[in-house]
Amino acid sequence: MTLTDSRQTRSAERSVHFRTCPLCEATCGLEVTVEGGSPSNSSVVRIRGDREDVFSKGFICPKGSTLKQLHEDPDRLRSPMVERDGRHVPVRWDEAFAEVEQRLMPILEDHGREAAAIYHGNPSVHNHASTIYARALISAVATPNLYSAGTVDQMPRHASSGFLYGDPLAFPLPDIDRTDYLLMLGANPYESNGSLATAPDFPGRMQAIQDRGGKIVVVDPRRTKTAKAADEHLAIRPGGDAAWLAAIANVLFAEGLVDTGDAGPHLDGVDHVQALVAPFRPEAVEPATWIAPDVTRRIAREVVAAPTAAVYGRIGTNTVPFGTLASWLTDVVTTLTGNLDRPGGMMWAHPAHLGPRKDGPGRGFTTGRRSTRVSGHPEVHGQFPVAALPEEIETPGQGKIRALITVAGNPARSIPDSDRTEAALASLDVMISVDPYLNETTRFADVILPPPSQLERSHYDLAFYGQAVRNIANYSPALFEADGPREEDIIARLACIASGLGADADPQIIHDMTLDTVLRGCVKPGRALEGRDVAELRAQLGDRSPADRVLEVMLRSGWAGDHFGARPDGLTMEKLESNPHGIDLGPMAPQLPGLLRTTSGRVELAAAPLAADVARLERSLTELADGPVLVSRRHLRSNNSWMHNVNVLVKGRERCTLQVHPDDATDWGVHDGGHARITSAAGSVVAPVEVTDDIAPSVVSLPYGWGHGVPGTQLSVAAGRPGVNSNILTDGSILDPLSGNAVLNGIPVTVVPAETAPPEPMETT
Numbered sequence: 001m002t003l004t005d006s007r008q009t010r011s012a013e014r015s016v017h018f019r020t021c022p023l024c025e026a027t028c029g030l031e032v033t034v035e036g037g038s039p040s041n042s043s044v045v046r047i048r049g050d051r052e053d054v055f056s057k058g059f060i061c062p063k064g065s066t067l068k069q070l071h072e073d074p075d076r077l078r079s080p081m082v083e084r085d086g087r088h089v090p091v092r093w094d095e096a097f098a099e100v101e102q103r104l105m106p107i108l109e110d111h112g113r114e115a116a117a118i119y120h121g122n123p124s125v126h127n128h129a130s131t132i133y134a135r136a137l138i139s140a141v142a143t144p145n146l147y148s149a150g151t152v153d154q155m156p157r158h159a160s161s162g163f164l165y166g167d168p169l170a171f172p173l174p175d176i177d178r179t180d181y182l183l184m185l186g187a188n189p190y191e192s193n194g195s196l197a198t199a200p201d202f203p204g205r206m207q208a209i210q211d212r213g214g215k216i217v218v219v220d221p222r223r224t225k226t227a228k229a230a231d232e233h234l235a236i237r238p239g240g241d242a243a244w245l246a247a248i249a250n251v252l253f254a255e256g257l258v259d260t261g262d263a264g265p266h267l268d269g270v271d272h273v274q275a276l277v278a279p280f281r282p283e284a285v286e287p288a289t290w291i292a293p294d295v296t297r298r299i300a301r302e303v304v305a306a307p308t309a310a311v312y313g314r315i316g317t318n319t320v321p322f323g324t325l326a327s328w329l330t331d332v333v334t335t336l337t338g339n340l341d342r343p344g345g346m347m348w349a350h351p352a353h354l355g356p357r358k359d360g361p362g363r364g365f366t367t368g369r370r371s372t373r374v375s376g377h378p379e380v381h382g383q384f385p386v387a388a389l390p391e392e393i394e395t396p397g398q399g400k401i402r403a404l405i406t407v408a409g410n411p412a413r414s415i416p417d418s419d420r421t422e423a424a425l426a427s428l429d430v431m432i433s434v435d436p437y438l439n440e441t442t443r444f445a446d447v448i449l450p451p452p453s454q455l456e457r458s459h460y461d462l463a464f465y466g467q468a469v470r471n472i473a474n475y476s477p478a479l480f481e482a483d484g485p486r487e488e489d490i491i492a493r494l495a496c497i498a499s500g501l502g503a504d505a506d507p508q509i510i511h512d513m514t515l516d517t518v519l520r521g522c523v524k525p526g527r528a529l530e531g532r533d534v535a536e537l538r539a540q541l542g543d544r545s546p547a548d549r550v551l552e553v554m555l556r557s558g559w560a561g562d563h564f565g566a567r568p569d570g571l572t573m574e575k576l577e578s579n580p581h582g583i584d585l586g587p588m589a590p591q592l593p594g595l596l597r598t599t600s601g602r603v604e605l606a607a608a609p610l611a612a613d614v615a616r617l618e619r620s621l622t623e624l625a626d627g628p629v630l631v632s633r634r635h636l637r638s639n640n641s642w643m644h645n646v647n648v649l650v651k652g653r654e655r656c657t658l659q660v661h662p663d664d665a666t667d668w669g670v671h672d673g674g675h676a677r678i679t680s681a682a683g684s685v686v687a688p689v690e691v692t693d694d695i696a697p698s699v700v701s702l703p704y705g706w707g708h709g710v711p712g713t714q715l716s717v718a719a720g721r722p723g724v725n726s727n728i729l730t731d732g733s734i735l736d737p738l739s740g741n742a743v744l745n746g747i748p749v750t751v752v753p754a755e756t757a758p759p760e761p762m763e764t765t
């Protein structure tokens with residue numbers, strides 16, 4: 001491998017490089033030591049936390065040091081693969097793109113663009129090249145059928161922010177470093193390091209709250225590691241978060257505790273909210289939440305009494321039938337207690353690549369600009385619910401999806417109803433995947449195009465600095481040169497094919513178009529570089545990769561940027577390159593009203609779609625099913641479905657277990673170390689049993705993202721520790737209607753002893 005001339009300190013044998021970990025949202029700084037300076041013999045010898053990183057200050061989790069293993073993984077694809085006679089065989093890049101053209105274009109020509117779909121998986125947003133070039137691919141394919149992992153676990157947050165603030169990306173974030181009281185629902189940052197709240201060393205930041213005399217309350221059906229570290233844990237009924245938050249709001253109104261603070265002048269709908277939450281008295285929600293009325297009242301009073309408080313809800317609150325209402329109600333409680341947009345409360349990031357905020361009305365947020373063909377699910381934030389993808393592939397008729405392009409995604413494991421999903425993927429006329437692995441999804445692909453490894457590409461957290469609890473900018477150049485094309489080259493060539501230019505077209509066409517689009521956006525009226533000459537700006541750009549040139553425009557035209565020379569002290573790529581530990585742009589600052597993009601220019605606290613869904617929540621209080629329900633869980637040594645091929649992460653005790661409360665274990669006749677069969681309306685699996693009182697009675701839990709070792713995959717380590725796929729049990733027809741998000745938690749199941757373990761995994765490729 002060839003060592004690039006990235007930022008480093010160097011001795012004769014070893015060089016030290018600093019880069020941001022791209023694996024999760026925490027954006028930790030890494031110190032990477034490489035041995036061997038010659039092109040052919042360089043290798044990573046150590047990865048540890050970068051103690052000088054301005055944000056993470058040396059923190060690292062077990063995944064961060066495995067970039068070496070991921071880079072060197074013999075199962076990682078180094079050349080494109082084409083399916084021939086039922087097997088995937090390696091081919092040259094030109095051959096692979098020719099195959100894409102040959103297989104994809106007849107489908108588009110014969111059946112129209114609506115016969116195609118694109119799915120972006122979670123790692124796409126951990127890669128600025130993929131993020132920037134998504135638009136080019138979507139424009140070229142010209143299909144309305146856009147799907148992503150966003151409708152697996154976070155679309156409720158987008159929808160509620162869209163309705164409230166007019167911007168689906170405006171996520172209020174817990175100002176964890178200054179808060180006095182953190183009320184956390186359905187979040188387990190001890191395992192997942194913060195989610196939609198970028199905060200490296202979240203556990204350390206929680207400890208700091210307690211050290212300064214603050215309090216942390218965790219609301220979760222499981223007594224997670226996070227709950228154990230908190231001052232108080234409330235074991236809520238799965239799916240009960242929205243009703244409980246409505247009850248908190250009810251108490252605030254009933255006891256005259258509402259004080260909206262500095263956000264007050266920017267709010268509409270407070271009185272309407274009072275009417276909406278009126279039915280949700282603590283007594284009324286107790287059966288649906290398992291939380292005693294006196295506790296609900298006490299927590300409401302504590303949030304008000306705390307000098308500052310942050311109310312933060314995450315995956316557990318989003319992956320339920322009332323996900324959008326739960327997201328909305330976290331913000332309602334925040335707002336009614338005066339904690340919206342104030343230090344120590346819930347605030348917004350202002351990432352360096354965005355322009356200055358401006359007061360005044362925006363374009364607002366609408367959903368349902370189009371609907372899915374089969375079930376009529378509305379589009380939300382430009383996407384359809386991915387849980388509905390299988391029926392769009394299966395169902396005959398005009399608009400049936402016949403061609404699928406996946407980018408860094410594994411829907412065969414990450415979306416509900418895996419058996420049905422796999423059958424649908426297998427029935428496609430053509431599937432093209434940009435992915436480094438031959439996994440449970442890409443085994444159905446006609447052509448797999450592997451991008452460079454995480455160490456072979458530059459990195460800037462475009463997505464996650466937009467949800468970081470401090471404003472940070474940190475750029476990492478590629479550490480090694482890739483043997484194959486860059487990710488943006490792969491996507492650009494796909495875009496060339498899909499737009500009819502052909503497999504041999506020069507991808508520079510797409511690079512030029514992408515850069516021009518961004519440059520022209522910057523000089524529009526009202527933008528930071530209004531009136532500037534695009535050619536003059538382009539001439540100022542450095543000699544960088546295509547994606548990095550776009551990134552350079554975004555950063556230099558952002559609020560912190562140098563505006564191409566107009567603000568000489570502003571941010572430039574050179575400045576980032578000479579600050580390998582990152583640049584700290586300061587804590588979050590109040591941003592109302594400039595952040596608001598609603599048509600009213602105000603926070604629409606009782607936006608009509610949200611208000612209309614409250615009746616459904618009220619009905620649910622009396623429509624409670626009996627019997628156990630399944631919830632999913634995450635683990636620190638896992639990352640959705642895609643890091644189970646790293647031996648150092650999966651070795652050791654079995655973690656893919658069914659957690660069962662001791663009382664339930666007795667009732668159901670299952671025992672610790674034995675096996676149980678779990679059956680839902682969608683399917684049935686057998687899993688090893690872990691009896692623990694860390695889970696509430698009548699709730700069982702399986703981890704998310706497992707189920708490896710299936711034929712046609714090339715994941716040798718994962719095949720040896722396959723685990724159980726919890727998404728065999730989830731039902732793709734049940735969605736949060738406002739966001740289209742999948743429901744992964746609160747799944748009714750039965751549990752019975754299984755006499756034997758499931759069969760050994762089958763041989764993989």
Ligand code: SF4
Nearest residue numbers: 021024027028061064
């Ligand atoms: S917490 Fe996330 S960003 Fe930090 S080292 Fe672990 S995987 Fe990487």
